[in-house]
Amino acid sequence: MGGNGGSGTNAEKRPNELLGSWFVRSGWSKGELARQVNRRARQLGANHISTDTSRVRRWLDGENPREPIPRILSELFSERFGCVVAVEDLGLRAAHQAPSVSGVDLPWTGPQTVALISEFSRSDLMLARRGFLGSSLALSAGPALIEPMQRWLVPSPPAPRTEPEPSPAARRAGRLSRPELDLLESTTVMFRQWDAQCGGGLRRKAVVGQLHEVTDLLQEPQSEATTRRLFKVAAELAELAGWMSYDIGLQPTAQKYFVLALHAAKEAGDKPLGSYVLSSMSRQMIHLGRPDDALELIHLAQYGSRDCAGPRTQSMLYAMEARAYANMGQPGKCKRAVRMAEDVFADAEEWDDPDPDWIRFFNEAELHGENSHSYRDLAYVAGRSPTYASLAEPVMRRAVDLFATDTEHQRSYALNLIGMATVHLLQREPEQGAAMAKEAMDVARKVRSERVNTRIRKTVDTAVRDFGGLAEVVDLTDQLAVHLPETAEAV
Numbered sequence: 001m002g003g004n005g006g007s008g009t010n011a012e013k014r015p016n017e018l019l020g021s022w023f024v025r026s027g028w029s030k031g032e033l034a035r036q037v038n039r040r041a042r043q044l045g046a047n048h049i050s051t052d053t054s055r056v057r058r059w060l061d062g063e064n065p066r067e068p069i070p071r072i073l074s075e076l077f078s079e080r081f082g083c084v085v086a087v088e089d090l091g092l093r094a095a096h097q098a099p100s101v102s103g104v105d106l107p108w109t110g111p112q113t114v115a116l117i118s119e120f121s122r123s124d125l126m127l128a129r130r131g132f133l134g135s136s137l138a139l140s141a142g143p144a145l146i147e148p149m150q151r152w153l154v155p156s157p158p159a160p161r162t163e164p165e166p167s168p169a170a171r172r173a174g175r176l177s178r179p180e181l182d183l184l185e186s187t188t189v190m191f192r193q194w195d196a197q198c199g200g201g202l203r204r205k206a207v208v209g210q211l212h213e214v215t216d217l218l219q220e221p222q223s224e225a226t227t228r229r230l231f232k233v234a235a236e237l238a239e240l241a242g243w244m245s246y247d248i249g250l251q252p253t254a255q256k257y258f259v260l261a262l263h264a265a266k267e268a269g270d271k272p273l274g275s276y277v278l279s280s281m282s283r284q285m286i287h288l289g290r291p292d293d294a295l296e297l298i299h300l301a302q303y304g305s306r307d308c309a310g311p312r313t314q315s316m317l318y319a320m321e322a323r324a325y326a327n328m329g330q331p332g333k334c335k336r337a338v339r340m341a342e343d344v345f346a347d348a349e350e351w352d353d354p355d356p357d358w359i360r361f362f363n364e365a366e367l368h369g370e371n372s373h374s375y376r377d378l379a380y381v382a383g384r385s386p387t388y389a390s391l392a393e394p395v396m397r398r399a400v401d402l403f404a405t406d407t408e409h410q411r412s413y414a415l416n417l418i419g420m421a422t423v424h425l426l427q428r429e430p431e432q433g434a435a436m437a438k439e440a441m442d443v444a445r446k447v448r449s450e451r452v453n454t455r456i457r458k459t460v461d462t463a464v465r466d467f468g469g470l471a472e473v474v475d476l477t478d479q480l481a482v483h484l485p486e487t488a489e490a491v
Contacts, residue, residue: 024198030056077090087145106260110227113263117264118219152301188236189357192361235261242258251288275309281297282294295328313359319371326381329381338374341371365409372423390418393427407423414444434475460480
């Protein structure tokens with residue numbers, strides 16, 4: 001029975017109305033859901049699971065399946081609806097989860113941060129499959145996410161010295177030279193460039209492997225200055241591992257890396273970097289349909305870095321604040337945040353201090369792209385409003401034009417082409433929308449990003465729904481079937 005993911009109980013059962021409600025709204029048949037569960041189970045390495053329509057019927061009738069089925073169902077419904085659908089929301093019981101591998105409320109101390117990053121990255125490398133910890137990871141949201149992150153701002157007490165000072169010989173054995181540190185930092189820059197050009201699917205394991213190596217170095221005796229630089233490298237690599245995981249659809253894994261990156265940034269004493277990590281977490285929450293959480297995270301980032309972040313970073317945070325307000329349906333606050341992003345960005349050119357590499361992506365094209373997406377999101381929230389779509393159109397066109405000449409940020413180019421396509425569809429200009437979607441498809445073929453592919457598929461679905469009889473839209477669906485067939489992402 002366990003091979004089919006059954007509960008092994010013969011107790012009298014009531015129909016699971018919560019699971020039934022999500023199932024009906026998903027539009028899936030029982031056979032379709034069974035096939036998806038089996039495919040995800042194979043990706044997890046749980047090859048013993050073999051679900052069929054009668055098993056799905058028993059779940060709907062009230063049977064509680066064993067792990068990893070509840071977690072798989074949570075992931076599938078979350079992806080289907082673009083929001084967090086927890087195991088409990090499906091009327092299922094979650095297995096007890098060890099605090100070391102689940103949740104985000106982790107201890108804010110250097111040695112434990114190193115141990116947690118080491119453990120998590122090792123697990124990722126050992127089980128390098130999609131959703132590698134799918135049976136023990138859950139997305140956190142609401143107060144369960146926000147309250148632990150607020151402790152980023154609490155000053156850390158000095159760590160008590162529990163071990164004797166290492167001997168000079170031991171210190172010399174573990175100490176990194178300046179050229180070695182410089183090389184580590186330049187490798188992180190290279191990984192970031194790969195991600196922007198190729199998407200998260202191609203080099204994620206290399207980043208996770210490098211992160212694991214850095215935790216080994218942090219467990220050796222180093223000078224205080226070297227330790228801080230290593231924590232900074234660890235924070236940047238963990239953020240990038242999270243970003244790449246987010247890009248290919250591994251949402252719980254991404255959130256865990258982001259949380260660990262914030263812990264490492266705190267140990268490095270780098271508040272602007274911490275604010276950048278929080279902005280990535282905010283973007284993920286917008287993607288998952290949690291704009292209230294996104295706004296809380298951005299306000300936390302803004303408050304924590306208010307006296308030390310450069311204008312480029314501050315501009316990016318305002319742009320993300322605008323995205324959150326747009327998705328909350330607050331046009332006045334959204335427009336004000338857009339203006340602040342533009343005004344502060346104008347100061348970036350006169351900023352004397354060099355920007356850290358992690359914020360250099362936020363150029364004029366990215367600024368226009370974010371702001372135009374805010375207006376586009378407002379249009380969706382306001383019932384497909386042509387007024388907000390017309391605000392988005394010239395800003396989005398400027399972003400597309402700038403990205404067209406930028407060979408480094410191909411994923412951003414694809415995302416903005418898709419954005420432009422959605423704006424044309426909102427303005428009931430399906431021919432232009434189809435042309436932009438085709439361009440996006442051409443770029444997407446060079447970029448390993450499930451996020452890009454998913455947005456293209458959703459945009460094509462919208463075009464078919466609204467303008468299905470148009471020759472350009474029919475051709476677009478044919479192109480989609482050829483160039484972006486549904487396939488499982490490798491990591």
